[in-house]
Amino acid sequence: MLRRREFVVSSLALLGGALPAGHAFAQKDYPNRPIRLVVPFAAGGGVDVFARVLAEKLKETKGYTVVVENRGGANGAVGGGAVKQADPDGYTLLFSAATHLMAQQVMKNAPYDPIADFTSIARVGEAPMLLVMSPKLPQKTIAEVVADAKKQPDKWTFATAALGAPGHLATVAFNRLAGLKLMIIPYRGTAPGLTDVAAGNVQLMIDPVLALLPMAQGGQVRGLAVTSAKRSALAPDIPTAAESGLPGLEQATWYGVWGPKGMPADIVTTLNAAINESIKALAQEGRLAKLGIEPVTETPAQFLEFSKKDLARNTELLKSVGFQPV
Structure with a gap:
């Protein structure tokens, strides 16, 4: 009886050892x-x-x-x-x-x-994503932002929720399409970056519509454009990037x-x-x-x-x- 028990235990141990690491038996x-x-x-x-x-x-x-x-x-x-x-x-x-x-x-x-x-x-x-701007600035379109940024690049800075975030990649695309190299500052998420845009500490930000639209609709930031081929049903009054002066900026x-x-x-x-x-x-x-x-x-x-x-x-x-x- 003892030998049989030892054999069963040894067999189970060998079976367990043969399983790939991390592949535990699933719970039914x-x-x-x-x-x-x-x-x-x-x-x-x-x-x-x-x-x-x-x-x-x-x-x-x-x-x-x-x-x-x-x-x-x-x-x-x-x-x-x-x-x-x-x-x-x-x-x-x-x-x-x-x-x-x-x-x-x-x-x-x-x-x-x-x-x-x-x-x-x-x-x-x-x-799709939304480009917003500090309401403390006078520009109303991307074309106006780009024109001013080419004259005074040090005056313009982007906030981003994180490096590698979709908003960051859209910002990289913005710079490339506009022929600019505006500074991009990473934050610990959308909320703190958006707060700085609203306060005027940072001028621009691109992030998903669902995160930025409430403050854009409330007037705390200015919605410049959506990064899609057509306008968003959530904000039909906000133009596309192409309509606002930057064709090709289509990021999701x-x-x-x-x-x-x-x-x-x-x-x-x-x-x-x-x-x-x-x-x-x-x-x-x-x-x-x-x-x-x-x-x-x-x-x-x-x-x-x-x-x-x-x-x-x-x-x-x-x-x-x-x-x-x-």
């Missing part, structure tokens, strides 16, 4: 406790708003308890690093924008590979959910299905449209393939202007 009752959804930026920005809307809908549609946790800093790398180091059990996830993919392109010592060190779970939406942001590397495939499938169901429900209710977001529902494999192509495209954009990681 997943999830049976709260899921931590890490947002790598300060509260109040576009990523944070969308994350909280999705968390709420996951509770309504699937009964999941999802706790949103803001872990800002280092262009999103603080929050991303926390998720990378977490157990790959599906209870710690990352909700971020395209910013996540650019860590190695904008940081000299990036703490992770944003694709290889994470599990792609679901891409959930995309949205997108949002996704990742987990640590090595998550069990069945948990990834469960999460992807739950998230897609919630996104479809939010779209049908019109809640995404109110945020200026187009819904996206993809498989994990489609999300991964999209990410690789997006990374290559934006890496080329940064190289074209000689951007150096900091």
